[in-house]
Amino acid sequence: xxxxxxxxxxxxxxxxxxxxxxxxxxxxxxxxxxxxxxxxxxxxxxxxxxxxxxxxxxxxxxxxxxxxxxxxxxxxxxxxxxxxxxxxxxxxxxxxxxxxxxxxxxxxxxxxxxxxxxxxxxxxxxxxxxxxxxxx
Amino acid sequence: xxxxxxxxxxxxxxxxxxxxxxxxxxxxxxxxxxxxxxxxxxxxxxxxxxxxxxxxxxxxxxxxxxxxxxxxxxxxxxxxxxxxxxxxxxxxxxxxxxxxxxxxxxxxxxxxxxxxxxxxxxxxxxxxxxxxxxxx
DNA sequence: ATGAATAATGTAATAATATAACATTTACTT
DNA sequence: AAGTAAATGTTATATTATTACATTATTCAT
Numbered sequence: 642x643x644x645x646x647x648x649x650x651x652x653x654x655x656x657x658x659x660x661x662x663x664x665x666x667x668x669x670x671x672x673x674x675x676x677x678x679x680x681x682x683x684x685x686x687x688x689x690x691x692x693x694x695x696x697x698x699x700x701x702x703x704x705x706x707x708x709x710x711x712x713x714x715x716x717x718x719x720x721x722x723x724x725x726x727x728x729x730x731x732x733x734x735x736x737x738x739x740x741x742x743x744x745x746x747x748x749x750x751x752x753x754x755x756x757x758x759x760x761x762x763x764x765x766x767x768x769x770x771x772x773x774x775x776x777x
Numbered sequence: 778x779x780x781x782x783x784x785x786x787x788x789x790x791x792x793x794x795x796x797x798x799x800x801x802x803x804x805x806x807x808x809x810x811x812x813x814x815x816x817x818x819x820x821x822x823x824x825x826x827x828x829x830x831x832x833x834x835x836x837x838x839x840x841x842x843x844x845x846x847x848x849x850x851x852x853x854x855x856x857x858x859x860x861x862x863x864x865x866x867x868x869x870x871x872x873x874x875x876x877x878x879x880x881x882x883x884x885x886x887x888x889x890x891x892x893x894x895x896x897x898x899x900x901x902x903x904x905x906x907x908x909x910x911x912x913x
Numbered sequence: 914a915t916g917a918a919t920a921a922t923g924t925a926a927t928a929a930t931a932t933a934a935c936a937t938t939t940a941c942t943t
Numbered sequence: 944a945a946g947t948a949a950a951t952g953t954t955a956t957a958t959t960a961t962t963a964c965a966t967t968a969t970t971c972a973t
Contacts, residue, residue: 653939653940653949653950653951654950654951655950655951656950671929671930672930672931673929673930685952685953686952686953686954687930687931687932688931688932688933688951688952688953689951689952689953691930691931691932692950692951696950707843707844707900707902708843708900710929710930710931710959727888729888729889729892729894731894732897738892738894740888740891740892744887745888748884749903751880752863752865752876752881752901752903753865753903753905755876756865756874756876756903756905756907757907757908758865758867758874758903758905758906758907758908759905759906759907759911760903760904760905761868761904761905761906762903762904762905763901763902763903763904764843764844764900764901764902764903764904765888765899765900765901765902766843766899766900766901767885767888767889767892767894767896767898767899767900768896768897768898768899768900769889769892769894769895769896769897769898770894770895770897771892771893771894771895772893772894775895789920789921789922789968790921790922791921791922792921807958807959808959808960809958809959821923821924822923822924822925823959823960823961824922824923824924824960824961824962825922825923825924827959827960827961828921828922832921846930846958846959846960
């Protein structure tokens with residue numbers, strides 16, 4: 642799977658390695674499981690992972706799933722700050738769907754307005770059982 | 778401040794103490810800061826707090842703020858499971874507004890439907906700067 | 914009432930997640 | 944090339960949460 646060179650080239654070595662780990666993963670990963678995956682690439686301390694994750698999150702390449710203390714690569718071409726994203730998580734198979742349409746951003750804008758707050762960052766996570774798991 | 782006896786009477790001693798701590802607090806508290814507040818009431822270990830928090834959350838008396846790893850008493854008379862709640866958090870003064878109207882529940886229902894997921898639990902947190910802090 | 918089952922508690926140990934502090938290296942800019 | 948900013952390496956430690964197991968309290972059917 643080829644990566645966009647323009648994206649990867651803007652990243653440092655550690656950032657690229659962490660992002661690759663997340664891209665290769667089927668689901669969200671904890672910082673420490675990323676660390677374990679990257680020990681054979683020279684990673685030795687959690688801070689190496691956390692620092693890369695900070696930047697990747699800042700760039701919009703990675704999202705943090707607060708309710709799982711874990712991280713997931715953004716599935717969208719570029720997730721700019723203005724767009725709110727919602728995550729739907731199956732508690733059975735742990736598949737995560739990343740939803741990011743205008744209605745979500747609108748909803749959060751309305752919420753911010755109701756609360757008289759200037760929005761910085763939103764976090765929307767819905768836990769449930771996906772269709773496939775429900776059938777079993 | 779008098780508590781509803783019907784509510785308190787259904788709680789155990791530890792649960793009541795933890796809920797009181799959260800009711801007395803101006804904002805959200807971490808489990809360990811609750812523990813510290815309750816040491817003079819005989820609390821000695823984090824598990825005493827976590828176990829009480831589990832039950833209080835289950836009963837709907839307490840909410841967990843995932844992005845803060847902390848807990849807050851529910852401001853509503855009774856927060857049944859069917860109602861989705863959103864939290865608006867000022868990153869400056871740390872005041873938390875608990876929003877719980879039908880539009881939030883509706884929004885999450887639509888999201889669940891779009892993702893073909895049977896919803897269990899939702900978590901909506903919006904970080905920003907409140908009006909008061911913005912003025913300063 | 915009594916005994917069995919269930920729920921809650923006490924306590925110690927440890928696991929899992931995250932950051933502080935400081936030294937060093939690399940990359941960028943002029 | 945020198946100076947600055949950004950990234951990295953490394954150790955130690957802080958913070959958050961759970962496992963495991965023993966004990967006590969409560970509930971509930973008989």
